[in-house]
Amino acid sequence: MTAEIRVFPCLSDNFGYLIHDPATKATASIDAPEAGPILAALEREGWTLTDILVTHHHADHVGGIDELKRKYKCRVLAPHDNGTPIPLVDQRVKEGDVVKVGNLSARVLATPGHTLDHISYMFDSEHALFCADTLFSIGCGRVIEGTYPMMWDSLLKLRALPNETRVYCGHEYTAANVKFALTIEPDNPALKKRADEVTKLRAANKPTIPSLLGEEKEANVFLRADVPSVATAVGLAGKPAAAVFGEIRERKNKS
Numbered sequence: 001m002t003a004e005i006r007v008f009p010c011l012s013d014n015f016g017y018l019i020h021d022p023a024t025k026a027t028a029s030i031d032a033p034e035a036g037p038i039l040a041a042l043e044r045e046g047w048t049l050t051d052i053l054v055t056h057h058h059a060d061h062v063g064g065i066d067e068l069k070r071k072y073k074c075r076v077l078a079p080h081d082n083g084t085p086i087p088l089v090d091q092r093v094k095e096g097d098v099v100k101v102g103n104l105s106a107r108v109l110a111t112p113g114h115t116l117d118h119i120s121y122m123f124d125s126e127h128a129l130f131c132a133d134t135l136f137s138i139g140c141g142r143v144i145e146g147t148y149p150m151m152w153d154s155l156l157k158l159r160a161l162p163n164e165t166r167v168y169c170g171h172e173y174t175a176a177n178v179k180f181a182l183t184i185e186p187d188n189p190a191l192k193k194r195a196d197e198v199t200k201l202r203a204a205n206k207p208t209i210p211s212l213l214g215e216e217k218e219a220n221v222f223l224r225a226d227v228p229s230v231a232t233a234v235g236l237a238g239k240p241a242a243a244v245f246g247e248i249r250e251r252k253n254k255s
């Protein structure tokens with residue numbers, strides 16, 4: 001692992017992320033929720049922004065692109081669906097494409113459901129997954145444009161990544177997610193362990209990100225819709241995992 005990754009807050013509960021290649025000095029911002037904190041982080045590190053890797057078209061992920069591009073003339077990579085309003089795109093990317101940030105490379109994974117255009121960036125050699133509003137720690141994004149089966153497939157795609165993958169998601173929602181997940185799996189030891197950890201991190205005003213994918217697989221109820229005890233807990237024993245997932249997501253919407 002050679003990359004340096006910085007995590008900092010943007011807007012009310014978004015994460016800003018910079019990934020930097022020390023060998024070439026290339027630096028990418030994953031999304032651009034707002035310019036201010038990203039500019040401040042770049043200045044703090046003495047880094048020059050070379051790329052913005054956009055995950056999806058929502059305003060709280062693209063609002064800072066204009067200002068950053070004006071200052072750094074950086075390359076803007078965005079999802080293939082060019083019907084969505086993402087400003088100043090230089091290159092469209094899709095499932096299977098490999099994106100270079102200096103010498104670092106990321107695989108583009110199509111992860112639709114939250115939006116139809118949503119993609120995630122997997123830096124395999126860094127064990128770093130930037131999955132924005134598809135997978136959260138102990139949660140997942142709202143299914144706004146897609147369907148529950150579509151979102152479940154996207155989550156399965158992420159779940160298949162190695163356990164040592166560090167998950168860098170789009171929002172600091174972990175505490176609320178833990179509270180909700182405990183209503184379905186109150187006795188899940190991995191979830192209880194994560195609950196303790198999150199309480200301590202938040203009390204110290206620290207981010208709960210990154211989390212380890214191996215731990216998410218055990219503790220995140222949205223990745224566990226195909227576990228029989230979870231189906232039973234939501235009254236859908238024996239039903240397809242996508243239906244169980246949909247029920248859990250509906251409950252979270254109402255929580």
Ligand SMILES: [Zn+2]
Nearest residue numbers: 056058114133
């Ligand atoms: Zn979003």
